[in-house]
Amino acid sequence: MPEHWVFVPKPHEVGSWKKVPSDFCPFIPVRRGQCINGVIYYLAWIDMYNSVLVSFDIRSEELTMSQIPRRDDGDGSRKNVSLIEYGGKVTLLDSNHLRDKGMLVLRVLEDAGINKEWSKKTMVLHPYQLHLVQVDIIFNVNGTSQSGKLVLIPQIRHFDVMFMDHSESVIYLES
Numbered sequence: 786m787p788e789h790w791v792f793v794p795k796p797h798e799v800g801s802w803k804k805v806p807s808d809f810c811p812f813i814p815v816r817r818g819q820c821i822n823g824v825i826y827y828l829a830w831i832d833m834y835n836s837v838l839v840s841f842d843i844r845s846e847e848l849t850m851s852q853i854p855r856r857d858d859g860d861g862s863r864k865n866v867s868l869i870e871y872g873g874k875v876t877l878l879d880s881n882h883l884r885d886k887g888m889l890v891l892r893v894l895e896d897a898g899i900n901k902e903w904s905k906k907t908m909v910l911h912p913y914q915l916h917l918v919q920v921d922i923i924f925n926v927n928g929t930s931q932s933g934k935l936v937l938i939p940q941i942r943h944f945d946v947m948f949m950d951h952s953e954s955v956i957y958l959e960s
Contacts, residue, residue, distance in 0.1 A: 826875045887915045
């Protein structure tokens with residue numbers, strides 16, 4: 786069985802290496818992570834069809850792996866799923882139905898303890914706003930603003946930034 790190590794940097798000191806427990810499942814990180822309240826979170830593949838949420842607590846140097854909720858249709862794929870901070874909590878944002886239904890699904894990790902409780906929030910655009918996302922442009926969710934709006938940015942060079950407000954389910958365009 787191969788050994789896995791994590792480098793732990795220390796301020797004003799030389800960092801140290803920490804051995805990962807041998808029963809920890811090997812994984813491949815999928816996307817960049819988010820550091821929220823001293824914990825680094827990121828999505829990782831554990832096999833060809835399943836991904837998990839990996840967290841590393843900077844203070845305790847503890848590495849944990851958690852199952853993530855499946856889509857309502859049972860699809861375990863992580864296509865069009867981003868990891869963001871939303872309301873100070875780690876959140877899976879599924880934009881799989883943004884173009885066809887004007888819908889974003891957020892799975893918020895409400896309790897990061899042993900039980901790993903997730904809540905689900907759905908944001909749906911008003912019908913008069915659908916034309917903003919039903920174009921031949923792919924949008925990436927780039928996180929949230931300080932006021933809690935989701936930031937959607939097209940994958941092209943020249944663009945307008947779109948903000949989606951959960952409380953109003955409204956998109957705002959800003960050039």
